[in-house]
Amino acid sequence: MKNFIPDNVSKYDNVYDVLKERGFIEQVTDEQAVRELLGKEKIKFYIGFDPTADCLHVGHFMQVIIMMYMQKYGHTPVVLLGGGTGMVGDPSGRQDMRQMMTVETIDNNCNAFKKLFDQFLDFDDEWKYEGNEGVYSPGHQNRDPIPGKAISVNNASWLRPLNYVEFVREVGTHFNVNEMLRAECFKQRMADGLSFFEFNYMLMQGYDFTVMARDFGVKMQFGGNDQWSNILAGKRLSRKWCDINVEGMTFALLTNSEGQKMGKTMNGALWLSADRVSPYEFFQYWRNVADADVNKCLRMLTFLPMEEVKRLSSLEGAEINEAKEILAYEVTKLVHGQEEAEKALEGARAAFGGGGDAANIPTTEMAAAAFEGEGKGLVSLIKELGLVPSNGEGFRTIEQGGLSVNGEKVTNPKQNVTKDMFRDGEILIQKGKKKFHKIVIK
Incomplete structure (x- = not known):
């Protein structure tokens, strides 16, 4: 068992109170009902992750931490990998359409995500979702998950086999276009043009929630604040189509004191x-x-x-x-x-x-021959080391007095680094007050 969270993390027994104390909770579909649910039952809840890259970043990490708290207090996290929704891309909070990815890239990214989640959560890897072949052929779980373990499922299981006409007939009839157009997740895109392709995303995410509530008893969806409209869509669809009541909760995005996203x-x-x-x-x-x-x-x-x-x-x-x-x-x-x-x-x-x-200190080994004779240009060197993103930024850093070599400020933007500048085969480059990088020649 992964014991990241100590028992003394909070004085509260109900995970709802713990999450509230830490300042995570922003919006709840029914605060009293959700608090009671999380206090009385051990539930399955899910958070969705579209595989837009082959690695998680700090924005994802906030959601991972939420799942770790929930698992600590006995609930079952359902990690939903977006092998189906990733083929469209969530328009929430975006000013342009996401870049289309191949199915192979999406599947590779999903596999990479799962490996990273394994670092933080204990999974029941024998649990499986089986059998979904479209709107009229629901799937099922092979068995209940082991209590206290997380489970992982890919929405490609139910989204990729869909027949479009069946989908819009059974699911689309429960969505009101006027309500959808008022949703916060679409507002930013309306001025620049929202494609019909992306307009389907809310239906797909609402369908995700409903499928999991119907087929293996998921009772809540969690997400960042930008997911509120999609969560509400799933709650409405579950009630209208399957007569199942589910709840949702959103969390603060990790922003700095100026309101900008951190990470x-x-x-x-x-x-x-x-x-x-x-x-x-x-x-x-x-x-x-x-x-x-x-x-x-x-x-x-x-x-x-x-x-x-x-x-x-x-x-x-x-x-x-x-x-x-x-x-x-x-x-x-x-x-x-x-x-x-x-x-x-x-x-x-x-x-x-x-x-x-x-x-x-971060260290890079380089061949001594690179610094023989006239040596290597300092700007191209710091770009190669990743201290600056471009040569132009490197020149500006030096002109503004922001670069030092072996503790001495560099004033010449065209300076070269030569072998005689190394002390015992090492040289220390400092950018600004905080970034250091050591080069060792061999």
């Missing part, structure tokens, strides 16, 4: 895979959050007891850095494991002159 880096999304974003870079992202965001991140991304969250959040001045270091360590430990979190912590302390092991 964006210079090089794109803050991915959870070490192949995409190194544990050190991941650590540094959380170490560098704004003071005003410390409380929210500690509440939502760590499993520290609320008393400790409040203590750390109340620190001021230079002491707030203690809270940021603990935040970075806890989140990195959760995603990459304790060993990598320790290395990242040591590397950060060494880089910032506070002690620690300099061996844990």
Whole structure:
């Protein structure tokens, strides 16, 4: 059993109260009914993940944490992989249509997602959903899941076999177009043009909820705030078509104090895979959050007891850095494991002159021959290392005084790095106050 969440994480026994205490809950279809349901029963609930990439990012991670809390308190998380809905793409919160993916790419991404979920949740991998062959041929589970275990299902199982005429006849008749057009998830797209292709997405997600409620007893859907309209669509369809009452709940998106989504880096999304974003870079992202965001991140991304969250959040001045270091360590430990979190912590302390092991600073080995003679252009080097996204950004960084080599500020944008600049075969490049990278020649 994966024991990420300590028993003292909250004084509450009902997971609804725990999630509310941590500041997750935004909208609920019926607050009293949901709180009673989660307190009296151990339910199946689901969160959907469309496979838009082959890796999870921090935006997904918030939903993963919700599932971890639910599993901790005895409920059954249903991870819904969007092998069917991913073929359309959710228009919610978007200003343009998502890029179309091949079926092969979608299936590969679904498989990669499942492996990442295995890091955080205990699954009953013998549980299966079987037999769905369209609107008139419902599927079923092979057996009840093992209590306390999560299960995973792919909506390709029921969406890909659909006959379109049957689908719109049985499902489409329960959707009012005027109500759909008022939905928040479509508003951003109406001015630029919403394709009929994407307009189907709400029907598909509503159908997902209904199929799972009907075929294996799912009672709730969770999602980010941008999923509220889709969740309501599923609740209505379940009641109208199958006479089943289900509930829904949405959660705050992870935004900073200025209302912008967190988890964006210079090089794109803050991915959870070490192949995409190194544990050190991941650590540094959380170490560098704004003071005003410390409380929210500690509440939502760590499993520290609320008393400790409040203590750390109340620190001021230079002491707030203690809270940021603990935040970075806890989140990195959760995603990459304790060993990598320790290395990242040591590397950060060494880089910032506070002690620690300099061996844990991100390091790249390069051939000594690359620095012979006139050497290698510094701007092209920092681009190659991923410290800047382009040569233009590299030149601007130097012109603005934001780059140092071995502790000395670089003033010449056309400077080359030569072999004689290495000390004991190493050179340390610093971008801004927070980013360090060591090169070792061989």
